[in-house]
Amino acid sequence: MEEDYIKLIFGLKLKQIRTDKNLSLLGLSKLSGLSKSYLNEIENGKKYPKPDKIAILSEKLDVPYDQMVSLKLDKNLAPIGDLLQSKILKEIPLELFGIKESNLIDIVANAPAKVNAFISTIIEIAQNYNFSRESFYLASVRSFQEANNNYFENLEQSVLKFAEAYHIDLNETITSKDLEEVLVEEYGYTIEANELSKYEALGNLRSMFVPKTKTLLLANEIDEPQRTFIYAKELAYNFLKIEQRLYTFPWIKFDTFDQVLNNFYASYFAGALIIPSAKIISQLNHIFEKETFDASLFLKAIDSYNASPESFYQRLTNVIPKAFNIQNLFFLRFTHKANSKNFYLKKELHLSHQQSPHANETNEHYCRRWVSLKMLKDISKSKSDHVFDYQISNYKDDGVKYLVLSSATKDPFKENHYRNITIGLLINRQLQRKVNFLQDEIIETKNVGVTCERCAIKDCKDREVPAVFLEKKAKNKKMESIVSELTTKFS
Structure with a gap:
């Protein structure tokens, strides 16, 4: 786990044990001999006490040492522990929405019971509506698009730079042949056009990229516009130097939020290349x-x-x-x-x-x-x-x-x-x-x-x-x- 999360979980547990015993921070300070400010920093997840300090707290609060250092929380705080241990806060780039992770941790530390009730409510709603992790990620990307009016100037400029670098005339119709040449000659791609259609179970899978050999597999059924869009997305991943990416189109599964966000960036780039803004x-x-x-x-x-x-x-x-x-x-x-x-x-x-x-x-x-x-x-x-x-x-x-x-x-x-x-x-x-x-x-x-x-x-x-x-x-x-x-x- 992240060090900050471990500090926070210990602080939440200490605060819960103290309040269960009707002790104020000052009371615990007198009982343990540790300063009030030091205990406050522990409870707010700012500091993690050394073993000798944990031993003192364990003895004075009459709680086993192992229970004090365990990452398990009781049922009242369990959802917060699940949230922290899932690392979902690390997977979502909170900075995109102007949020600092430290701010969220402070909110959790300052009002754990209320935050826990809120988290439990969200989880219950998600379960009732079968709201999956994938749905959450996609909803986050959609909110990001909406917050920016679905316009991204940096990607528009990247398309112009790409067109200039490879002498692609954006006033003319972009074809798959134009883009295939760049994929093969510049980025070392091998393109196999007949492989995916051999497997009926792949259904409507249109493309698959094998990174180790830079092989792009295509389905026979795709038409010229689909082929062009697939090539444009692959060029986006390479030109924008995107590493966290999805390898199939449409996607089958994704592991991180970055993959979902980068899939959107690549799709935006592809659309802006094939359908230039000026035209x-x-x-x-x-x-x-x-x-x-x-x-x-x-x-x-x-x-x-x-x-x-x-x-x-x-x-x-x-x-x-x-x-x-x-x-x-x-x-x-x-x-x-x-x-x-x-x-x-x-x-x-x-x-x-x-x-x-x-x-x-x-x-x-x-x-x-x-x-x-x-x-x-x-x-x-x-x-x-x-x-x-x-x-x-x-x-x-x-x-x-x-x-x-x-x-x-x-x-x-x-x-x-x-x-x-x-x-x-x-x-x-x-x-x-x-x-x-x-x-x-x-x-x-x-x-x-x-x-x-x-x-x-x-x-x-x-x-x-x-x-x-x-x-x-x-x-x-x-x-x-x-x-x-x-x-x-x-x-």
Whole structure:
């Protein structure tokens, strides 16, 4: 264990033993002959006493020496011990969020019972919602993205330096051939394009890197944009000198928070390389300045890159907040199987302070009026590879509206499976200043909710289930009203 954690655990135990015996710090100082300030530093995890001092405390407090030095805490403090011994505070780069680990340790030391209650609450919530370590790491990265408006200038500049170093013209379409040459010639990669597809159990695994031999294994099923993105991520790991990394795409497991964070950095670099900021900003300016929404122009912008629609939408979340100062937006990715009633929200990012639309883990039914879900139904019944639609979503209960742009595509790795990528821009004065076509009558406005169970829209033909949560809330409110009347009547 970390030395600081060992000090803290000893201090927590000493403080608990002292308080159990109704001793003040001054009382323990008189009893043991050790100074009050010294004992205070021990209890706050600042110092660890020498064996002779521990022997004195053991004797005067009537507690076995072995129990005093043991790292085990009783049930009241056990969660704190578990937290410290898990080393999770070391795995998460707290400095990214402006937090010092020493500050957290001070909080724990100064109010162990209250902190323990808080930790226990978090653990219980996590268990009830099956919140895994992986989920915690991914949520941390997402919060980091949101805190920075999903824009990272250092990575944008790294892409420009990379392009200059290897004479890659960012005004031209980047191909996998362009990037493969750099991987092989500069970084000594060997690329095997047929190996992964030999193993059926690997499912939708698209790539795997073997560091010892610098061998990159690829699946046969990947298309040109996917290949280009994989190569760009590998270049990011090398050019940015990232060592803590994941070796498969998509990831199977990760061991540390740094691997998750660096996976995000590499993906950001890849997106910025394939979809350069200068070019996409110019395209968006052209689209936004028009009085009517030109869907063909938006689709032309997507098709101008050697990238999937998902990569394009992800890139929008990077450039729109920075270049247009439009900082209230969300990004969603859904998956759906044909002829199924289930829609799964697999990825989300919220740069908006609004609460809608958010994912939920309670198996509720997402609003069927969302353009995202409608498109997944449509594409599953068509022969198209890519369909696009848009709408203004009016969240009546929250008093907010979003301009929503959405694409649905086939899943190349799963038969009869489809995915949808959506970006929503909060309609406010800033958006109205930047986007001229918001008053275009061709854009349909729909009243929407988040889930059917919590939606107040009446006579909704798309509703899957009744608004059970609202019904329960109304029932409770009625009961409260009657109780209030009875209280007044008999007071």
